[in-house]
Amino acid sequence: MNNTQSKKYDFSAYEPKREYLVAALQDVQDSEGYISEDAVKQLSEYFGISRSDIYSVVSFYAQFKFKKPGRHIIKVCKGTACHVRGSGSLLAALEERLGIKEGETTPDGLVSLERVACLGACALAPAIVVNEKVYGRVTLAQLQKILEGLK
Amino acid sequence: MSKLEDLRAAAEKQWAEFSSNEKPRVMVGAATCGLASGAGAVIEEFKAQLQKAGLAGKVELVETGCIGLCYAEPLVEIRSANSPSVLYSKVSPKDVEKMVKEHLIGGEPVKEKAIAVMADEEYKGIAPFRQHPMIALQKRVVLRNCGVIDPTSFSHYLARGGYKGLERALSMSQDEVIDDVKLSGIRGRGGAGFPTGVKWSFAKASQNDVKYVICNADEGDPGAFMDRAVLEGDPHSVIEGLMIAGYAIGAKYGYIYARAEYPLAIARLKNAIAQAEEAGILKNKDGFYFEIKIKKGAGAFVCGEETSLMASIEGVRAMPRPKPPFPANSGLFKKPTNINNVETLAAVSSILREGGAEYAKLGTEKSKGTKTFSLAGKIERTGLIEVEIGTPLRDIIEKIGGGCADGKKFKAVQTGGPSGGCLTAEHMDVPVDYETLGALGAIIGSGGMVVMNEDSCMVEVAKFFLGFTGNESCGKCIPCRMGTQHALRILEKITSGEGELEDIERLKKICMTMKQSSLCGLGQTAPNPILSTLRYFEDEYLAHIKDKKCPAHVCPKLVHFSIDPEKCVGCTMCSRSCPTGAAHGAPKQKHSIDPEKCISCSACYQACKFGAVQRD
Numbered sequence: 099m100n101n102t103q104s105k106k107y108d109f110s111a112y113e114p115k116r117e118y119l120v121a122a123l124q125d126v127q128d129s130e131g132y133i134s135e136d137a138v139k140q141l142s143e144y145f146g147i148s149r150s151d152i153y154s155v156v157s158f159y160a161q162f163k164f165k166k167p168g169r170h171i172i173k174v175c176k177g178t179a180c181h182v183r184g185s186g187s188l189l190a191a192l193e194e195r196l197g198i199k200e201g202e203t204t205p206d207g208l209v210s211l212e213r214v215a216c217l218g219a220c221a222l223a224p225a226i227v228v229n230e231k232v233y234g235r236v237t238l239a240q241l242q243k244i245l246e247g248l249k
Numbered sequence: 250m251s252k253l254e255d256l257r258a259a260a261e262k263q264w265a266e267f268s269s270n271e272k273p274r275v276m277v278g279a280a281t282c283g284l285a286s287g288a289g290a291v292i293e294e295f296k297a298q299l300q301k302a303g304l305a306g307k308v309e310l311v312e313t314g315c316i317g318l319c320y321a322e323p324l325v326e327i328r329s330a331n332s333p334s335v336l337y338s339k340v341s342p343k344d345v346e347k348m349v350k351e352h353l354i355g356g357e358p359v360k361e362k363a364i365a366v367m368a369d370e371e372y373k374g375i376a377p378f379r380q381h382p383m384i385a386l387q388k389r390v391v392l393r394n395c396g397v398i399d400p401t402s403f404s405h406y407l408a409r410g411g412y413k414g415l416e417r418a419l420s421m422s423q424d425e426v427i428d429d430v431k432l433s434g435i436r437g438r439g440g441a442g443f444p445t446g447v448k449w450s451f452a453k454a455s456q457n458d459v460k461y462v463i464c465n466a467d468e469g470d471p472g473a474f475m476d477r478a479v480l481e482g483d484p485h486s487v488i489e490g491l492m493i494a495g496y497a498i499g500a501k502y503g504y505i506y507a508r509a510e511y512p513l514a515i516a517r518l519k520n521a522i523a524q525a526e527e528a529g530i531l532k533n534k535d536g537f538y539f540e541i542k543i544k545k546g547a548g549a550f551v552c553g554e555e556t557s558l559m560a561s562i563e564g565v566r567a568m569p570r571p572k573p574p575f576p577a578n579s580g581l582f583k584k585p586t587n588i589n590n591v592e593t594l595a596a597v598s599s600i601l602r603e604g605g606a607e608y609a610k611l612g613t614e615k616s617k618g619t620k621t622f623s624l625a626g627k628i629e630r631t632g633l634i635e636v637e638i639g640t641p642l643r644d645i646i647e648k649i650g651g652g653c654a655d656g657k658k659f660k661a662v663q664t665g666g667p668s669g670g671c672l673t674a675e676h677m678d679v680p681v682d683y684e685t686l687g688a689l690g691a692i693i694g695s696g697g698m699v700v701m702n703e704d705s706c707m708v709e710v711a712k713f714f715l716g717f718t719g720n721e722s723c724g725k726c727i728p729c730r731m732g733t734q735h736a737l738r739i740l741e742k743i744t745s746g747e748g749e750l751e752d753i754e755r756l757k758k759i760c761m762t763m764k765q766s767s768l769c770g771l772g773q774t775a776p777n778p779i780l781s782t783l784r785y786f787e788d789e790y791l792a793h794i795k796d797k798k799c800p801a802h803v804c805p806k807l808v809h810f811s812i813d814p815e816k817c818v819g820c821t822m823c824s825r826s827c828p829t830g831a832a833h834g835a836p837k838q839k840h841s842i843d844p845e846k847c848i849s850c851s852a853c854y855q856a857c858k859f860g861a862v863q864r865d
Contacts, residue, residue, distance in 0.1 A: 117582075119564040120547055124509070158566040158723075160548030161509055177471030178663065178699045179625035181713050187850035191828030215550065215717065216471035217510055220623055220697075221319030221631035222285050230512070234285035234322075238826055238852060 104136050109144045119145055119155060123162060131167040160215070168203040168210040170248045173227040177216030185224040189213060191238055195245060209248060252529050253416070257407050264408030267399075270328050272309060273353055275299075278324040278396060279312035280481045281474075281513055282632075286322035287341065294342035295325075298349045308353060314482025316396025317633035318383055321364055324396075331356030334367035336378060383630050383649050388611065390619045391595045392635045395482030400517050403524040406485040412530060414601030418493045419537055423453055426497040430597065432605035434617030439465055439590030440553065440668060440694045441770065442683050445597070448587060451577035452498040455585035460500035463581065463588040464491050465558060466507040466514070469550040470666030471717060473697030475621040476591035478633045480507070480514035483595065484521035488541065490594025492530070493601050495539050498587050503541040506558055509548060518543055550667075550721035554769040555580075555588045557723065568725045569769035590695070592621055613639035616682035626663075626699035627654045636681075638693075643677040646700065657702040661785070665694025667714045668774030670781025671707070690781045692774075706803035707786040708793055711778045712740040718775035729772025732763035736779060744804040748794035753783065802864050805849035809865055814839045816861035823853035823862060832862075 107126065112118035119141070126137045133156050142149045156162045174180075174189045189200060192211055196204055203210040219225040222234025228244055236244075266272060275295055279288050292310065299305050318324060321338035327348060328334040335358045337348065344362055351357045358366075358373060365378040378384060389395075398405035406412075418426045431446030452460065464487060468476040480487060491503045507515050522541050525531040532540050544562050552558040554569045559581045561567035580586025589597075596618065600608045612618045616638040622645065625631050629651030636645060646652065646662060653659045661671040670691035672679070679685050686693055701710065719733035736759050739752050760776030767773045783790065792798050799807040812823070812832070817839050823832040824840060831847040834840030840861075842853070854862045 116564040117562060120561065121545065124545055124547065154566055155564070158549065162547065176717075178666065178697070178713070179472045179631075181471075182626050182699060182701060182705055182710070184850070187828055187848075187852055190848050190850060194829045214510065215469065215548075215721070216473075217281075218468065218474035218477040218508075219281050219285050220472050220474050220625035220699075221282055221633070222322070223625060223631075225285060232281060232285035234282070238828055 107137060107140045107144075109141070114145050116145065116147065119147065119152070120159075123152075123156060127162055131171075132163040132165055134166075165203070166207075168207050170208060170229055171210045171212060171227075173212045173214045173217075174200070175217045175219070175223070175225045175227070176213045177220060177223070179220035179223040180216075180225055183223040185226075187238070188224055188226065188236060188241060191241060192245075195242075253407075253412060256404075256528055260404035260407035263402075263404045267405065270330050270334060273304075273307065273329040274309045274311060274327075275353070276311045276313050276326040276328070278314070278316060278322060280315035280478060281511075282315055282319040283322045283324065284513075288323040290342050291323050291325065291340050291345060294345040295349070298345050302349055302354065304349070304353065311399050312401075313398070314395045314400045315478040315633060317392065317478070317635075318364070318381075318630070319632035320630045324364075326367065327352050329353050329356065332358060333372050335363050335372075335375065336365045336367060337362040338364040382651065383632065383634070386636065386640070386644050386649055387634055388619050388637045389635045390599050390608070390611070391479060391486070391592055391621055392482070392633070393599070394486065395478055395633075398483070400482050400484060401520055403485065403521070403528065406483070410602055411485055411598075412489055414598040415489050415492050415496075415530070418496055418601045423497050423499060426493065426601065427453060429605040430497070430600060433600045433608040434605075434612070435593065435596055435600060435608065436616070436683065437590060438592035438596065438620065438695065440470075440665065440692070442693065445589060445593055448577070448589075449494065449497050451575065452500075452585050452587040455578050457585050459502070459582075459584045460498055461581045461584055461586045462491055462494045462498065462500045462503045463558065463562070463586060464503065464505040464594055465553070465555070465588055465590045466505055466511075467546045467552045467558065468508060468511075468591070468695065469553050470668075470695050470697050472623070472625055472663070472666055472699045473695050474623045475633060475696050477511050477514055479591050479595050479621075480511065481517055484514075484517045485525070486595040486598045487518070487591055488521055488525055488531075490589070490597040491541065492537075492539050493597050494587060494589060494594065496537055498585070500585075500587070501538050501540065503539060504544055504562060504581070505541060506544045506546055506552070506562060509545045515543060515545065549723070550717075551723045551769070551771050554771060557769070558588065559586065566723070568723045569771075571768060592696070611637050613680065613682050615684055620681075620693060620696055622696045622698050624650045624698050624700070627657065627702040627705070628652070628700040629654050639680040639682045641678055642672060642681055645681060645698070646677070650700070653700065653702045657704065659700070660703055660705055661701045661707065663699045663701065663710065663778070664697065665692035665777075666697045667718050668692065668770065668777055669694045669697075670777050671701070671710075671785060673785050690777070690784055692777070704801055704803070706744075706799050706801040707782040707789050708740065708744055709799075709801075709803050711782045712737065712744055714778040715740055715775065718771060722771065722775075726766075726768035726772060728763045729767040729769075729775065732759050732767070732772065733775055735759055736763075736776065740779070743790065743793045744799070745806045746793065746797040746804075748790075750794060752794065753787075753790060756783070802851070808849050809844065810842050810847055810849060810851075810853060811863050812840050812842055813861045813863050816859050818859055818861075820858070822856040822858065826852040826856035828852060
């Protein structure tokens with residue numbers, strides 16, 4: 099970690115009560131894409147909860163990441179409907195073309211590849227999400243186009 | 250609520266205007282399914298074309314919720330004074346200009362895109378919506394507003410009888426409300442199927458000055474999206490149901506715990522809560538005071554278990570705890586708490602509006618009412634449906650869903666997600682109700698139905714579910730934490746062709762241990778997909794173990810792809826479809842497959858038009 103300048107987080111939207119910890123973490127996750135050491139430290143001070151306790155919460159939920167993600171995030175749905183409709187091939191193709199495994203980010207920091215349990219877009223399986231946009235009935239050909247569009 | 254009466258009078262006027270054909274209107278289905286199919290581009294094109302035709306401002310463009318015909322998205326309904334309203338399917342931006350010119354201006358429906366006419370009679374060869382095969386057998390109670398109203402409009406909800414259930418509840422005593430819900434016979438639609446009225450009576454009986462009601466909108470079953478559609482398409486119905494539950498048990502505070510993966514649902518809920526506050530329904534200081542907070546889930550399937558969900562709201566790791574004490578006595582923040590699922594609460598609004606006796610007329614002797622199901626997987630018409638409980642499986646799969654996709658042979662339907670089991674072709678005529686499905690080793694669950702055909706390997710499906718539950722196990726109790734891992738390892742062994750006959754007994758033993766001794770529902774039901782596939786498809790297990798074959802040609806280590814040089818014409822379809830570069834060759838030259846690179850995904854097999862790709 100070579101954070102040269104540390105950022106001051108503002109949690110004042112929340113009362114410093116434990117029940118708002120997850121919401122505050124979600125704000126950090128949304129704005130930065132991950133939960134940094136620095137964020138945990140400041141959350142710990144604000145909420146009066148030990149850092150190890152906050153880590154226990156962060157590590158439990160799938161939504162929170164410890165590493166800075168790429169500029170674009172591709173999420174491949176691995177729900178049942180997507181699975182039986184071939185999302186495994188989509189994930190394999192993405193891993194092959196991006197040269198990374200699921201959960202990783204390309205070395206140039208361009209793309210992160212994730213899998214998600216279910217997007218609820220089962221009727222349009224297989225589905226993927228690229229930067230919050232849901233694509234349904236994704237084919238390998240379409241995947242190539244989507245990848246080419248990422249800069 | 251005299252203010253509500255005034256609002257309703259105005260709302261009814263608005264609704265009458267909205268539902269009449271006098272003012273031309275274009276309605277685009279813009280729930281998640283619609284948007285994922287490209288509804289956004291269709292909306293933009295309509296804006297542009299209406300502008301071009303000089304109709305901007307004269308024709309209203311409305312975004313609606315999900316009507317359930319997801320396979321046909323993007324769906325567009327066009328209303329104009331010169332013809333009955335017509336529903337169009339699979340609309341792409343290039344169809345829009347024609348629709349504006351021919352239908353909106355010329356009054357002539359674009360027949361080739363029309364799926365139904367929103368009228369009682371056929372119109373110019375277009376069949377009425379009510380007779381559409383996916384709609385005809387449905388009974389819509391929970392989904393009655395979905396895709397019909399503008400989900401961001403409070404007036405639409407109000408005009409369609411919205412908040413009448415709450416008004417009726419508030420005119421009754423708490424016990425009378427609970428009795429009415431008991432009379433309706435509704436059981437929890439989240440999966441466990443516990444009678445809702447009985448659950449409420451426990452929380453009501455608990456004495457405390459602070460109580461909570463929680464709406465579980467953390468729809469985590471992969472393959473299910475009923476709750477998402479209700480939240481996106483009719484958010485007020487859930488708020489109304491939550492308020493009725495709050496009144497009945499004596500709670501002033503409600504939480505809606507919603508999945509973070511459902512951003513549109515959360516946005517629609519927030520909008521609806523703000524509207525209800527403004528109308529004086531929520532945070533009403535003169536009558537029944539009730540306030541609602543939304544909590545965004547952070548991605549943990551175990552939150553389907555109520556004690557985990559409450560732990561998550563409290564801001565700790567979402568791990569379940571032993572019961573008793575039950576939430577009705579000591580729940581959220583150690584206060585009496587009642588948790589219901591989205592669909593249950595949406596149904597409660599209707600039950601209180603129409604009366605419990607009316608709802609009890611639907612369904613079977615023991616399973617009352619209606620149930621929503623999401624149809625997905627290898628079925629012709631995917632989407633969201635609602636039928637009377639007790640409807641034969643055949644009606645759901647064949648008549649409503651149109652049978653298996655691509656003319657393939659039906660093998661099984663998996664119900665209830667990772668906690669459920671499967672039904673096979675021999676069960677086509679059984680009624681879908683709690684008792685029947687339970688006896689067959691499947692469950693209604695939250696309502697996910699994923700259809701499998703001859704190309705689905707049931708051992709691999711079981712492995713998929715165990716991979717999921719193993720990942721989502723919170724790790725607190727040993728039977729679930731270790732059981733899912735061990736079972737998964739055995740299934741991996743079998744699907745890799747290294748299984749032994751003894752593995753079947755080992756699996757059964759692990760399953761029974763998990764069922765009997767896991768702490769919560771996740772671990773207790775996680776073995777169901779294994780037990781159910783073993784019960785109906787043991788032959789597939791044996792084929793993997795004894796013959797080292799995957800009959801469905803799915804398991805990568807047991808299926809090999811090659812190209813028959815006699816049949817290959819060098820069209821490059823296989824190499825272009827191959828995700829890993831295993832299928833290769835120059836144009837017009839014989840192609841081949843590099844077994845080192847091949848991941849057995851079948852893409853080349855499906856792409857080849859000459860039958861040259863062989864699999865064994």
